[in-house]
Amino acid sequence: MTHPLLDLPPLTAERFASIERGVAQLLATGQDVVITQGEALLPLEGCIRSGARPGSTALNVVTGPYGTTFGNWLRDCGAQVVDLAVPFETAVTAEQVAEALRARPEIDFVSLVHAEAATGNTNPVAEIGEVVRAHGALFMLDAVASVGAEPLLPDAWGVDLCVIGAQKAMGGPAGVSAVSVSARAWERFAANPAAPRRSYLSLLDWKERWIDPGRTVLPHAPAQLEMLALEACLDRIAAEGLPAVQARHAAAAAATRAGAAALGVAPYVPVAAQAAPVATTLRVADASVVAAKALAAEPSAPLAAGGGALAASMLRVNHYGPAASLPMVHTALTALATALSTDPAPALTAATQAWGA
Numbered sequence: 047m048t049h050p051l052l053d054l055p056p057l058t059a060e061r062f063a064s065i066e067r068g069v070a071q072l073l074a075t076g077q078d079v080v081i082t083q084g085e086a087l088l089p090l091e092g093c094i095r096s097g098a099r100p101g102s103t104a105l106n107v108v109t110g111p112y113g114t115t116f117g118n119w120l121r122d123c124g125a126q127v128v129d130l131a132v133p134f135e136t137a138v139t140a141e142q143v144a145e146a147l148r149a150r151p152e153i154d155f156v157s158l159v160h161a162e163a164a165t166g167n168t169n170p171v172a173e174i175g176e177v178v179r180a181h182g183a184l185f186m187l188d189a190v191a192s193v194g195a196e197p198l199l200p201d202a203w204g205v206d207l208c209v210i211g212a213q214k215a216m217g218g219p220a221g222v223s224a225v226s227v228s229a230r231a232w233e234r235f236a237a238n239p240a241a242p243r244r245s246y247l248s249l250l251d252w253k254e255r256w257i258d259p260g261r262t263v264l265p266h267a268p269a270q271l272e273m274l275a276l277e278a279c280l281d282r283i284a285a286e287g288l289p290a291v292q293a294r295h296a297a298a299a300a301a302t303r304a305g306a307a308a309l310g311v312a313p314y315v316p317v318a319a320q321a322a323p324v325a326t327t328l329r330v331a332d333a334s335v336v337a338a339k340a341l342a343a344e345p346s347a348p349l350a351a352g353g354g355a356l357a358a359s360m361l362r363v364n365h366y367g368p369a370a371s372l373p374m375v376h377t378a379l380t381a382l383a384t385a386l387s388t389d390p391a392p393a394l395t396a397a398t399q400a401w402g403a
């Protein structure tokens with residue numbers, strides 16, 4: 047018996063290359079795009095292990111939990127690591143990055159997360175990119191939670207390594223990801239004897255075996271279902287229009303914030319301009335208990351308690367992908383109001399108004 051997910055004809059090299067071009071178009075990049083056959087941590091780790099080495103000094107900007115992971119990888123590679131940590135409810139400023147770079151002129155690698163779905167903040171990458179470019183360091187950006195949700199322009203912003211995943215605002219699966227790689231980054235990787243080679247983490251393998259020979263023969267069987275899903279994500283975003291997709295995420299964030307305020311619930315990120323369009327985090331006491339009550343009332347509500355220690359004090363509304371819609375925001379707010387034993391009506395009205403504005 048044939049099955050829609052099984053018995054598919056092999057994904058051709060041509061189709062794979064056209065999906066890569068679709069990602070490049072989404073990122074408005076003229077740089078090489080490598081599609082990586084795994085969750086976004088694969089290219090993130092691949093970039094760090096390719097770019098960092100003993101003798102490197104890295105500035106690792108920590109604005110949420112992923113920064114800690116990057117710092118650990120960088121140290122593992124033998125790099126000296128300067129951690130620039132800011133409170134998770136704020137954004138880092140370009141001036142803070144500039145100061146850190148001035149203090150340590152030997153910094154040759156900078157890692158930054160654009161938007162943090164886990165904490166709900168977003169960083170001013172355009173301004174930071176200018177500072178990093180002037181210093182000359184290689185600039186890696188984790189844009190998994192920003193792609194599709196807010197403007198992301200790696201070439202214009204001087205990003206050497208821009209990592210994306212399909213599972214957030216792109217509305218796709220977690221099992222496929224991609225990275226744009228600048229010519230400078232390729233040079234750094236090639237000059238690094240410690241960069242992964244003949245390895246699943248290797249980006250250089252993809253350059254040497256796939257990109258340089260003209261993208262004609264795939265180095266191994268691709269993750270076909272994920273590739274088809276990624277193609278479908280790109281098609282769906284193109285059909286709606288990227289600006290419209292981004293506007294929908296911004297509207298969902300504004301509506302959630304306004305609705306929460308009407309319930310007397312404070313945002314975790316106080317400055318609206320520093321709040322990520324991908325997810326809204328809220329300050330809620332006993333958040334894990336509240337989340338459980340909310341989900342019992344509205345099982346489809348896109349909310350969860352914060353991860354780790356944040357489960358005690360933060361609730362996260364995940365309005366991304368198809369969930370970036372006014373009905374979903376209403377569902378989340380109704381669930382929250384029910385859990386807090388209060389009337390949802392003012393929150394729904396406030397959310398509708400903010401969505402329209």
Ligand SMILES: *Cc1c(COP(=O)(O)O)cnc(C)c1O
Pocket residue numbers: 085086087112159160161162163164188190191211214220
């Ligand atoms: C979601 C996300 C990832 C991917 O991690 P998962 O744990 O698989 O969701 C990576 N970086 C950032 C900033 C993210 O928000």
